[in-house]
Amino acid sequence: MAEHFDVVIVGGGLVGASLACALGPLGIRVALLEAVSPRAEIQPSYDDRTLALSASSCRILQGLGLWDSVRENATPIREIQVREHGRPGLVVMDPGELGLDRFGHVVEARVFGAAVMQRLPDLESVQFSCPAEVTGIEIDEDQAVVDFLDENGAQQIRASLLVGADGARSFVRESLGIDSESHDYRQTAVICNITPEQDHRGRAFECFTPSGPFAVMPHVNGRCGLIWCVAAEDAGRMMELPAEQFLQLAQRRFGDHLGRFLKIGKRSSYPLHLVRALEDIRPRAVILGNAAHAIHPVGAQGFNLGLRDVAVLAELLAGARAAGPQADPGSIRLLQHYSAWRKKDQQGTIAYSDGLARLYSNPSPLAGTARTLGLLAHAFIPSLRRQLAVRAMGFRGRIPRLAAGESL
Numbered sequence: 379m380a381e382h383f384d385v386v387i388v389g390g391g392l393v394g395a396s397l398a399c400a401l402g403p404l405g406i407r408v409a410l411l412e413a414v415s416p417r418a419e420i421q422p423s424y425d426d427r428t429l430a431l432s433a434s435s436c437r438i439l440q441g442l443g444l445w446d447s448v449r450e451n452a453t454p455i456r457e458i459q460v461r462e463h464g465r466p467g468l469v470v471m472d473p474g475e476l477g478l479d480r481f482g483h484v485v486e487a488r489v490f491g492a493a494v495m496q497r498l499p500d501l502e503s504v505q506f507s508c509p510a511e512v513t514g515i516e517i518d519e520d521q522a523v524v525d526f527l528d529e530n531g532a533q534q535i536r537a538s539l540l541v542g543a544d545g546a547r548s549f550v551r552e553s554l555g556i557d558s559e560s561h562d563y564r565q566t567a568v569i570c571n572i573t574p575e576q577d578h579r580g581r582a583f584e585c586f587t588p589s590g591p592f593a594v595m596p597h598v599n600g601r602c603g604l605i606w607c608v609a610a611e612d613a614g615r616m617m618e619l620p621a622e623q624f625l626q627l628a629q630r631r632f633g634d635h636l637g638r639f640l641k642i643g644k645r646s647s648y649p650l651h652l653v654r655a656l657e658d659i660r661p662r663a664v665i666l667g668n669a670a671h672a673i674h675p676v677g678a679q680g681f682n683l684g685l686r687d688v689a690v691l692a693e694l695l696a697g698a699r700a701a702g703p704q705a706d707p708g709s710i711r712l713l714q715h716y717s718a719w720r721k722k723d724q725q726g727t728i729a730y731s732d733g734l735a736r737l738y739s740n741p742s743p744l745a746g747t748a749r750t751l752g753l754l755a756h757a758f759i760p761s762l763r764r765q766l767a768v769r770a771m772g773f774r775g776r777i778p779r780l781a782a783g784e785s786l
């Protein structure tokens with residue numbers, strides 16, 4: 379007979395592993411299944427990308443016991459500058475306007491992965507299997523039955539609740555018959571580290587260009603994380619350009635806000651799509667993170683949104699647990715509560731990042747005027763700027779306990 383767990387999480391990337399870290403200390407029995415080893419060069423979640431974590435995400439990570447090891451290699455964001463290439467208007471967002479000294483932190487996804495891998499073995503109620511690729515899912519009235527392949531061949535486990543955190547091309551979403559809609563932005567994000575001549579002083583820069591956003595994030599050891607969204611057809615050429623030429627092009631696009639760019643690290647590329655599931659729950663099953671909503675990186679919202687999914691689901695499961703050992707973690711009422719709670723934040727964040735990505739790649743003069751007016755309005759109207767800052771910090775709508783700095 380296959381082993382039975384309270385929760386099986388498919389996908390041990392940024393979101394799935396965070397959920398395991400949230401549930402482990404509650405004594406909830408969790409099986410975490412991840413297809414690709416965290417040490418593999420091709421690990422899709424824990425790679426070289428720099429992640430801007432909002433203030434609310436940093437609090438959530440604190441509650442998950444991950445923040446202390448992440449913080450050692452995290453850089454505070456003390457100012458955000460937003461501008462459009464070749465047009466007037468500059469918005470400078472200062473966390474001081476909200477009485478704080480930082481918007482959040484920048485951390486490398488790989489560093490986050492290392493912190494998670496250090497934490498998981500301490501959680502006795504979490505069984506982490508990796509590499510373990512899920513190949514089949516059946517849901518019956520009482521449980522989810524999950525087939526996977528590991529180093530010993532075909533395996534099977536059962537759980538009261540199935541969580542799909544297996545990324546934008548989610549096998550779980552497909553197996554549950556949940557439809558999704560997608561949009562190809564025809565852009566590719568080229569990312570790398572750069573070392574500028576001047577100290578970034580915790581400033582993050584977002585510059586909108588006709589091919590897509592160009593962001594420079596403050597990073598450790600005087601470095602910055604560069605995210606440059608280029609037209610999809612130019613991506614191959616940009617990846618293959620000799621380093622010196624790439625650096626010159628980047629410099630021309632960014633200007634001299636940080637002096638000369640001196641050095642560049644390895645480049646990686648990500649084709650950009652919006653993938654949005656039309657539903658997020660089924661009896662005994664829920665999808666979250668990129669499996670439910672993979673969004674454009676403009677505004678740096680994707681993982682922050684996924685972490686808020688984690689915080690809400692963990693809070694509801696903690697509540698069920700507190701009600702007694704016979705409480706069912708896969709009950710449809712709990713899942714409906716989760717879905718209703720998450721709807722507004724998910725819809726708002728998807729609309730925000732999708733709207734920005736489309737508005738700033740629209741070549742029409744009318745859209746250009748709207749953008750300039752929008753930037754000028756944000757530059758001169760403090761209340762608009764504050765709204766933007768609150769979004770950047772991830773504090774909107776009903777805030778889960780972990781994001782408020784409380785324990786579960």
Ligand SMILES: Cc1cc2nc3c(=O)[nH]c(=O)nc-3n(C[C@H](O)[C@H](O)[C@H](O)COP(=O)(O)OP(=O)(O)OC[C@H]3O[C@@H](n4cnc5c(N)ncnc54)[C@H](O)[C@@H]3O)c2cc1C
Nearest residue numbers: 389391392393413423429430512545667668678680681682
């Ligand atoms: C260029 C770029 C920059 C970004 N910057 C930011 C930022 O600054 N801030 C921010 O908040 N977000 C950012 N994001 C978004 C962020 O990277 C995603 O939101 C995040 O990776 C989603 O994590 P996830 O765990 O849901 O999915 P993924 O990271 O895709 O992880 C899914 C995991 O599931 C595993 N898996 C898949 N199928 C199976 C299976 N069948 N069986 C077992 N395991 C499986 C995969 O191996 C993987 O480890 C950025 C994204 C990009 C592309």
